[in-house]
Amino acid sequence: MITIATKVKEVREQVKAWKKAGLTVGFVPTMGYLHEGHQSLIKRAVEENDKVVVSIFVNPMQFGPTEDLDSYPRDLEKDSALCEATGANLIFHPEPEEMYTDGFCSYVDMSVLTEELCGLSRPVHFRGVCTVVSKLFHIVTPDRAYFGQKDAQQLAIIKRMVLDLNMDIEIVGCPIVREADGLAKSSRNTYLSPEERKAALILSQTIQLAEQLLQSGEKDAATIISQMTKKIESEPLARIDYIKIVDAMTMQQIPTIDRPILCAMAVYIGKTRLIDNTMFE
Ligand code: PAF
Secondary structure, three states: OOEEEOOHHHHHHHHHHHHHOOOOEEEEEEOOOOOHHHHHHHHHHHHHOOEEEEEEOOOHHHOOOOOOOOOOOOOHHHHHHHHHHHOOOEEEOOOHHHHOOOOOOOOOOOOHHHHOOHHHHOOOHHHHHHHHHHHHHHHHOOOEEEEEHHHHHHHHHHHHHHHHOOOOOEEEEEOOOEOOOOOEOOHHHHHOOHHHHHHOHHHHHHHHHHHHHHHOOOOEHHHHHHHHHHHHHOOOOEEEEEEEEEEOOOOOEOOEOOOOEEEEEEEEEOOEEEEEEEEEO
16 A cells, blocks of 8 residues: 655654665655546656655645635545556645644745736736745655646746756656547546536647647737637636736747747636646747
C-alpha cells in the first residue's frame, strides 16, 4: 500500500532518506480527484525520477469567497489507488491546519503574469497558488515538479516564480489530456449535467478553430478572437469569461502573432467555469 503522509515532518524524513541514498525526487502537486491528466504527470515523473511524491491538498487559499471550495470533489481512496498503480511512492495529504498554522501571515505574490486571464476574474487565486506551491516545494524539495499545460497561466507563473526566487527545481510542463470527444480533462467536469457535458464540447471545438486560423497564417489577434467569440456564442449554454491571445512568457495581450503565443479562454457552461487553451510558436 502506498504511504499517505499527513504531516510535514513525515514527508521531510522520507525525502531526506531518499536523498541520502542518492535518489532523485519528482513531485506532482494536485488537489486530488485525480483523472488521466494527473496520471500523465505522475507517469512522466515516475519515468524521470527514482521516487515520486504526489500531494493531494484542496488549498483553501486559492479559492475566492464565492468559489467552489466546499463542493470541490474529493475521493482519497480512488486517488491513492491511482497513485499506487501509476508508480508513485508517497502521497502528502495534509489538513489545512497542517499547512496554515495559527497566525499564518506570509505569502508569495506575483505581479504582471497574474494580472491577466484568470487573474482578472479570480483575484486571489494566484497568490494562493504561488504560496502553497512554494510551501510544498520547501517541504518536498523535489528535483523536478510536473504541471499540466491545461493550466497554462499557472505553469508560466510557476516557471517565473522558480526563476525569480532561485528555487533549484526543474519545472516540467506536460500536454493537455482530452476526453475522446475533445473536452479537456478536469476534476470540475464532474459538475456538468449530461446536457452541459455536450455543450462543453464548444470549448475544444473553438480551440481547434483557433489552431486552424493560426496554422493558416492568420496574424491578427483580434480577427482570431472575434471568430472564436462567434463560435462560443453559437452555444446557448455557454457564457464567455474571457478569450485572449497573450505572449506565452509574460501573459500580456498582444495584437499581432509575432512570437510564441498562448491563446486561452475561460467559459461558463451553466454554473461551471471551464478553461482550455493552445500554444502556438
Ligand atoms: O493545479 C492545481 O491543481 C493546483 O493549483 C495546485 C498546483 C495543486 C496548487 O494547489
